[in-house]
Amino acid sequence: MAVSSGLTNFAQALNAEQLAAVTAPDGPLFVLAAAGTGKTRTLVYRVAYLVQQGVDARRILLLTFTNRAAREMLARAQILVGEQVGGLWGGTFHHLANRMLRRYAPLLNFGADFTILDHDDSISLIKDLITELKLGGKQFPKAEVLLSLLSGAVNRRQALDAAVQRYFEKHPIDPEDALRVFARYQQKKRAQNAMDFDDLIINGLQLLKEHPGVLAHYQEQFRYVLVDEYQDTNPIQADWVDLLAQRHRNLLVVGDDFQSIYAWRGADYRNIMTFPQRYADTRIFKLETNYRSTPEILAVANRCIAGNPHQFQKVLRATRPAHHKPVLVSVADGAHQARYVIGQLVYLRNAGRAWRDMVVLYRAHYHALELQMELTRARIPFTVVSGVRFFEQAHVKDVLSLLRILHNPGDELAFARFLSLLPGVSSRTAAKVWRSLGGRWTAGNAKARSAVAGLLPKAARAVWQTLLPIFETYESLLRKEPAEIIAQFSKIFYDEYLLDTFDDYERRQEDLAEVMEFMAGFASTDDFLNEVALVTNLDAEGDRLAGNAQDSLRLSTVHQAKGLEWNVVFVLWLADGLFPSSRAMLESGEDAEERRLFYVAVTRAKDELFLCAPAMRRALNGGIQFLEPSRFVKELPPDCLRQEKTDFL
DNA sequence: ATAGGCTCTGTTTTT
DNA sequence: CAGAGCCTAT
Numbered sequence: 001m002a003v004s005s006g007l008t009n010f011a012q013a014l015n016a017e018q019l020a021a022v023t024a025p026d027g028p029l030f031v032l033a034a035a036g037t038g039k040t041r042t043l044v045y046r047v048a049y050l051v052q053q054g055v056d057a058r059r060i061l062l063l064t065f066t067n068r069a070a071r072e073m074l075a076r077a078q079i080l081v082g083e084q085v086g087g088l089w090g091g092t093f094h095h096l097a098n099r100m101l102r103r104y105a106p107l108l109n110f111g112a113d114f115t116i117l118d119h120d121d122s123i124s125l126i127k128d129l130i131t132e133l134k135l136g137g138k139q140f141p142k143a144e145v146l147l148s149l150l151s152g153a154v155n156r157r158q159a160l161d162a163a164v165q166r167y168f169e170k171h172p173i174d175p176e177d178a179l180r181v182f183a184r185y186q187q188k189k190r191a192q193n194a195m196d197f198d199d200l201i202i203n204g205l206q207l208l209k210e211h212p213g214v215l216a217h218y219q220e221q222f223r224y225v226l227v228d229e230y231q232d233t234n235p236i237q238a239d240w241v242d243l244l245a246q247r248h249r250n251l252l253v254v255g256d257d258f259q260s261i262y263a264w265r266g267a268d269y270r271n272i273m274t275f276p277q278r279y280a281d282t283r284i285f286k287l288e289t290n291y292r293s294t295p296e297i298l299a300v301a302n303r304c305i306a307g308n309p310h311q312f313q314k315v316l317r318a319t320r321p322a323h324h325k326p327v328l329v330s331v332a333d334g335a336h337q338a339r340y341v342i343g344q345l346v347y348l349r350n351a352g353r354a355w356r357d358m359v360v361l362y363r364a365h366y367h368a369l370e371l372q373m374e375l376t377r378a379r380i381p382f383t384v385v386s387g388v389r390f391f392e393q394a395h396v397k398d399v400l401s402l403l404r405i406l407h408n409p410g411d412e413l414a415f416a417r418f419l420s421l422l423p424g425v426s427s428r429t430a431a432k433v434w435r436s437l438g439g440r441w442t443a444g445n446a447k448a449r450s451a452v453a454g455l456l457p458k459a460a461r462a463v464w465q466t467l468l469p470i471f472e473t474y475e476s477l478l479r480k481e482p483a484e485i486i487a488q489f490s491k492i493f494y495d496e497y498l499l500d501t502f503d504d505y506e507r508r509q510e511d512l513a514e515v516m517e518f519m520a521g522f523a524s525t526d527d528f529l530n531e532v533a534l535v536t537n538l539d540a541e542g543d544r545l546a547g548n549a550q551d552s553l554r555l556s557t558v559h560q561a562k563g564l565e566w567n568v569v570f571v572l573w574l575a576d577g578l579f580p581s582s583r584a585m586l587e588s589g590e591d592a593e594e595r596r597l598f599y600v601a602v603t604r605a606k607d608e609l610f611l612c613a614p615a616m617r618r619a620l621n622g623g624i625q626f627l628e629p630s631r632f633v634k635e636l637p638p639d640c641l642r643q644e645k646t647d648f649l
Numbered sequence: 650a651t652a653g654g655c656t657c658t659g660t661t662t663t664t
Numbered sequence: 665c666a667g668a669g670c671c672t673a674t
Contacts, residue, residue, distance in 0.1 A: 065664085094664055119664090142669095197664055200664090201664090261662075262662080262664095264661080264662065265662080265664080363662080364660075364661045364662070365660095365661080365662090366660055366661090424650065424651095425650090426650060426651085428650090429650090457650090534664070557662065557663095558662080559663070560662090581661055581662085583660090583661060584661065584662075597662080
């Protein structure tokens, strides 16, 4: 139900800085929002404000960093002004691109039912191509390397041949070979009617640039464009935004250059730095009043970021009363660190904190393995915001491959994956079958079904026959009850396959139950398949965590903690080389982004912050490596922190 | 096609 | 040291 109480409502809920931004008149707006200053709140209220002013929600575009963020903001805006917010377009760039391309892909000579290749799919495709082009061999770069090279060039809008030249300077192989792989990769994707993550963005932009009618349509539709986390957009995404907002120029970007942590993925903080120049009539709003953290935590945050080059000057102003200083914990090694953290967790929990009020953050997933074991032993419930994405796990992809071949008869990757599940069928056999079928297979066609049977080795053929009931009946199920297809498949074949193949068979089965549940949230199987590649852990995680609000400790990388907050924050492995990561510094030649990452970690904390600095770790070869405390800790004035030197147990 | 042994490599962040 | 990926023998 709509609440119509005019502006007073907003004035009560917002501070002066926020209110000014929320109620600003039309035109380009730039909200520079430091951590914990109510950035999300401002966006939510802006949406609510617009709707209350009579703007049709369908004419508002809200671009966010995760789909979950969009959903959350939408839900919050709905509480403010009611159902009318429902028609708003919200989500990630990939999500928006997908939505546009589903409609207009034919203009780019793709079918509208194109498949989205996730990271794994892209890798296996490139692997196949390396083999096909006979380029294997141990000095030839791995598919992983090639893909990240390609993606890096694409997202930074660098010429591919130059990027390849540069990369292979130190390699004894011919850069032309890499370019051949890339060329073939593009061809293959087209032939399979497939796009990878980067293609979505690139093709989406191409669609707008080359088809004035389409561009005009969306420019007209989106009277208001709001962009969250603008500091993490890459040049292509920035173009998207500029193009879409060109007509109405009601563009609101929100961000914080201090929190730009995706340069490695092509994000360019210059987008945010130069925004006021690119839009000369921009109104600038600075949010600096922090409601989240204690003054002691903010002091650390302000100090750590102060020396970073090229940034908008801003200082977090505290509103909360003094509490105690963040703790710098010197520990001997990983084991000691785990024991210390667990000791503190238990203490804080006994003092009244819930597990969910606390988080352990780290630079890289493997930094937390040791702690995970100790937490298990201590019977502390925890949830890892995992490195392996839920929908990229082998068993999930196996099952989805069935839906994919039923849905898209040209989906070679899915077909090969599915067939390889059968006994005695490897990727080679699968490829051969696919070729004999002429690169297309329709499950609903009886001839096609027996053609496959004829091409399979004996053992596989027997299993294939047992699967026929699924292929004979899927068509109505696909529309009405796609989960039932998975259930049948499990019963006939896949349960047993799981049991034979994996030792953690039960967990995987539970995952599949979750997949079925998740599917129920989509209007159709098409929608589900068309978007599942874009669903991130966090998207799914948020739902799951919200659903059964079990109380558990969260473990997360700093990257995945972006935008979130906890009462108590532990940061692990603050040692030079680990955090900041030496690899990252080697790649970029500087430590500015790592420092921003540290800043993000620090500013997640509301009440208490523990910075753990181990003195040594097990080295790569089994020996011991001594560590220097992280430069980010050493740079801080000593009186910012309470030093805790624990006994080396 | 697959199992098992051997060698090499080397721990980043993710839409 | 561990895990991945390659090679070889069946």
